[in-house]
Amino acid sequence: MSRVGRTPVKLPKDVKFNLKDGVVTISGKLGELSYTLQPGIMVEENDGELKVTRDNDSRPVRALHGLTRALLNNMVIGVTNGFVKELQIIGTGYTAERIGPWLRLSVGYSHDILMEVPQDLVVEAVLIPRRDQGSLGVQAEIKVTGINKEDVGKFAAEIKRCRPPLNYATGKGIRYKGEYVRIKPGKAGASS
DSSP states (O other): OOHHHHSOEEOOTTOEEEEETTEEEEEOSSOEEEEEOOTTEEEEEETTEEEEEESOOOHHHHHHHHHHHHHHHHHHHHHHTOEEEEEEEESTTOEEEEETTEEEEESSSSSOEEEEOOTTOEEEEEEEEEEETTEEEEEEEEEEEESOHHHHHHHHHHHHHHSOOOTTTTOOEEEETTOOOOOOOHHHHHHO
16 A cells, blocks of 8 residues: 555644545635545545545556645645745846746847746746855846645746756756756866
8 A cells, every 4th residue: 555645634723625526625824726536536534634545456546546645735735835946047147027927037048038927826036146256146036936836846847947057057047946056077178
């Protein structure tokens, strides 16, 4: 039996759980999320805990057991605390700016990139002056916040995909906060 699937999901006091016609709805102080259960998976609430069970041991149902429990846990965390992804834009002249429902990225192309921010996400862009190795540059930070972990991660990945970090140059580009980018020596450095 799945270790992840067997672990109960604890419901905080301010979180409400509802199961109707195979649709699980979890609501809290930050909002409401719903998930449609797959065939063969059942959820029941006992003493402030959600238990996920399955009705048979076929391979597809076993695969969904742990997945369903993890998704329900993420829903509970999302409606209580929310999810945050932080990105850094590193490079001379690279900037980010929030303009109404749009995020404008200026990351070294001949044109700016405009991305429409989804309705359920909050995106903030901040310019931070920085000094490193004697040169003055500007670094932008982007903070993506929301209650749905999948939506937050997907939009953060779309932002990063606009200009991934270059590992043959100075590491400039868009990266997650705290991400390590290994700088490779390139052709000239490899021969010496």
